[in-house]
Amino acid sequence: MRSDVDFERLVLEHHEALYRFARSMTRNEPDARDLVQETFLRWAQRGHQLSDISKVKSWLFTTLYRESAAKARRAVRFPHDSIESAELELPEIPSDAPNRTDGSLIVDALSQLDDTFRAPIALFYLEDYSYPEIAEILEIPLGTVKSRLARGIAHLQRALANPSPPRTPPTTPTHGASPS
């Protein structure tokens, strides 16, 4: 582990942002918790490879995103309707939308979206990143970020306007703090 960064301070500074990012991408709380723990474990093992320490936050987000994608690939896939090719149709925004929006409602709505939309949308709402910064973190082209955001947000609005019943989340192995 690199000696110029206090691990516990790093955890205190970034665990909340990372947890909310993870929570926006995984429907259940244990998976989000596990993703954040895995991310910091990666830092302990490989953080010394980061030459520019000012980019530590981006590094953590990228690592968490990669871990999440890897988990999703390993997880049992449930059939879902692809909306990648859906036409951008902006739904009517109800005038009272801001008053009845809370975090869990949005996480539920996000879970109805394709995986490819969730990460850029989560970064878009949780952090004040520019498009190029989001592209760098998610390691996708700038144009792809813009199109995924525009279409993803339109789908999110539609999902919030017409909430569907909860879908069984894919099961992924979790590791709590208590050992088995």
Added chain:
Amino acid sequence: MERAQAKEILTRWRPGTPLDLDPDVQQARHFAEGDPETARWLERHARFQDATSKALRQLTVPSSLPSEIVARQRIHRPVFRWNQPVWIAAAACLVAAFLWVGSVFLVDPGTDYTTFRSRMVRAAIREYRMEITTNDVPSIRSYLARHSAPADFEFPSGLASLPAIGAGTLSWQGGRTTMVCLDGGPDGMLYVFVVPESGLSAIPPAETQFARVNRLSTGTWSHNGRTYVVASSASLDAIRKYF
């Protein structure tokens, strides 16, 4: 620019962020200023963006998460790498030799319970390592007994009700002390250190002593020939409730 195109661009815009500087966004905003319908839509959309962002940023984060992360990292930390350069091991031996000489001939660090407490708190913060990770207390006792550390500990009922996470041993005055890690849920990890009273020049008074030591809250007490220190990053009030 057409209305549909402007709306598409503004859909992915959140006011008051670096996205304000995006040239497409600036052009679309300019269009909206001259088109009442897009302007009305944008006003509602901006409210939606703001509410969504605020709601996501208020998602509750488990308070025990930081201590879980730190504990997990420590469990995975390698004890020693034999492939490290020889000079690091040599330097470590040299430092250890100096410390030994210092402890024997020069400095009497004191062996009362406050010194023990400070030393254990430092260990909890910096260098502790669980040698066994299990929630099975009999297995922990068995491990500690095999390593000559106090295994007959008796915790107050509040602490005894917490699930164990693991245990380790530390050196103290030529003997071994016990460290048991407990899962305090929202209070995070609790470390309980146990030393025989015979290993201390002064034991704590009859009543449990609560104190903040080096960023941690601690409780220190003696019972049946053993002195105990519980340490946690939770508040002192949180520690008191276990007694």
